[in-house]
Ligand code: ADP
């Protein structure tokens with residue numbers, strides 16, 4: 321809608337990869353290109369969330385924070401149209417987090433799955449002895465995420481499907497707040513599911529491509545050069561059916577992941593992509609094609625990223641402007657929220 325407030329964030333926990341791009345930033349780019357003058361777009365760097373990783377490395381974290389801004393601009397988000405900022409610069413996120421935490425039940429949070437995968441725990445609800453080692457910040461970060469979204473009274477949140485559960489919690493907390501304080505202050509934000517299905521690790525196509533993956537060959541970074549991309553695709557795990565390439569995520573997860581990548585980049589349906597590769601009858605041709613498509617997609621982001629990293633003054637200016645814009649709305653909204661709860 322023309323009056324939508326759209327909000328999304330990405331964590332500065334590593335270099336941006338193809339999954340982040342197809343699941344998030346490519347969509348952000350589209351949204352900023354198509355922006356209606358009455359829409360508001362907020363794209364943030366979730367640096368507070370990033371601190372929930374087990375062993376933060378301060379030096380590296382500073383670099384990743386900075387690179388994250390460069391990456392967002394590099395993939396084509398227009399800072400004239402979108403507000404780009406760091407989560408930590410807007411203290412109202414944390415203030416609203418506290419108010420929402422008074423409404424979030426432990427049982428509900430315990431059913432969320434992402435923090436479990438991030439702490440390498442099994443995907444079940446945990447008993448209190450296992451829970452004992454989990455840090456409060458990691459356990460409760462979906463509540464902060466809800467605050468991130470609700471402080472701007474966002475109506476739409478573009479995210480990959482790994483985040484759907486957190487959006488449900490956000491709507492639940494918005495409803496709890498509205499009913500507790502007999503108000504309709506918070507809109508229930510809609511999930512704008514990105515058109516691309518989850519991008520998987522190249523070496524273990526049973527888990528998602530992730531910044532936290534330590535195997536460099538599993539992940540294609542937005543600033544990988546063409547040779548590196550070619551090498552990684554060459555090594556990508558596939559299967560022994562060499563003469564045709566069809567989408568079958570259960571039996572052919574590796575091949576399906578590569579088809580999904582092409583589909584995400586070209587914005588073509590899977591059957592269309594299958595048709596485009598139907599004349600190929602060996603992995604060499606197939607993988608060369610995949611490589612070409614990725615190299616082409618990441619060409620300008622890679623060049624722009626390198627340029628932006630050499631212009632810290634420009635990045636600082638974009639963030640400064642974004643922070644002021646975000647601050648203004650967050651401050652106004654928080655004052656209204658505080659009034660509603662009697663603060
Ligand atoms: P990561 O899991 O790599 O740390 P984030 O948690 O910062 O990434 O997620 C940022 C955005 O990127 C979210 O919208 C998320 O849905 C999307 N995303 C992350 N990994 C993938 C993936 N493998 N495939 C598709 N989208 C992804």
Ligand code: NA
Nearest residue numbers: 331434482530
């Ligand atoms: Na994630």
